[in-house]
Amino acid sequence: MKKHLKFWGTRGSCSVSGPEYLHFGGNSCSLEICYGDAHVIIDAGTGIRALGDTFAGITPLKINLLLTHTHWDHIIGFPFFDPVYSAATHLMIWAPGSTGRSCKQLFNDLLAIEFFPIHLEEVKSTLEFKTLQQKTPITFGPITLDFHTTNHPGLAYGVKITTPHQTIGYITDNEFLQGYHGEAADVTEELLEPHRGLIDFFQGCDLIIHEAQYTPEEYLQKVGWGHSSALNAVTLVSLLKPKQWGVIHHDPKHTDEDLKRLCEWTKEKLSSLHLKIPVEWIPDNHVIELK
Ligand SMILES: [Zn+2]
Ligand SMILES: [Zn+2]
16 A cells, blocks of 8 residues: 655755756656545646646546645646646645635636736646645545644645654644844744644644745844744754654755755754754655555
8 A cells, every 4th residue: 555755846935957956856846646446636836737747648647636725836846747738637625715816716827818828728637726725634444634824924724744654744834933144042932922722733743844944144134924934844843743844945046055064054953953853855756655
C-alpha cells in the first residue's frame, strides 16, 4: 500500500530554471498525498504538470485538488494539468473562500482568452468547486485534512494532515512574527499573540513542512510580503516541537548554493537553541514515506 508525500514542486513565488537550480529544482508548489486508497493533491503550482502525466490512461479518474490559496505560484500549473482535458476526469477543486469572487470565477479568469487559449467552459473534465473552511476537517478514506489561516496577504490556509499513525503540518506561505528581526529568546507573549491560533493548531505534529523563505538580512527589506525569515521560522518550529522539519517554498532568487547555506545556518541556529529537530530543505520530486 502506497503511503507517502511527494513534493512535485517546492519553489515559492515564481518557478525557476537554470544550472544554478539543478539540485532543488524550480517548480512551484504541488504536493501529492498518497495513503492507501486516499489520494489528494495540494496546490497546483507548476509541479502539478508532471504529476498530471502519472494519470495517463486511468479512467474514470476522480481527483481531489485542494488549494492553500489562489496566488499564482499555487495555481499557475492548472492549465497544464492534463487530466483537466479528459472527459473521464471528475475534478473536485477545494479552495478558501475568497474576498468577493468565487474560486470558479478566479479559475474562469485564469483561463480568460487574453491569458490562455482554452476557456474553462471548453475543458472536457467535470469540474466541481468547493469552499474550504477553517477548522472544518475533510476526510478522505483513512486521512483527515483540517485547515488554519496563516499570516499571508489574502486568505491562505495551512493544512493539518492526520493519518492513523502521524500528523503532518503543511504550511507553505506564512509570515511568522511579522516585522520581528530579533532572536528567538527575546520573543514576547505579545509578539506571539496574533499567531497563537496557528501555534495551538499545529502543535504536536510529527512532521512540520514550513517555509523559511528569507535570510534574516533579506527579511529586513521584505516585511509584509507574506513570508518568514529563517530566524522567525526557527522560532515557530521551536514552539511547535515537531519530530522533523521540512522546508519548502524556496525563494526564486536562491540558488542551490544559497539554499544549502541557509539550511546549514538554520541547523546551527537550532543547535544553538539546544533543539534536536532535524531539518532538511526539500527538493522537487522528494518523497517522504509515511507510516
Ligand atoms: Zn506561495
Ligand atoms: Zn501566496
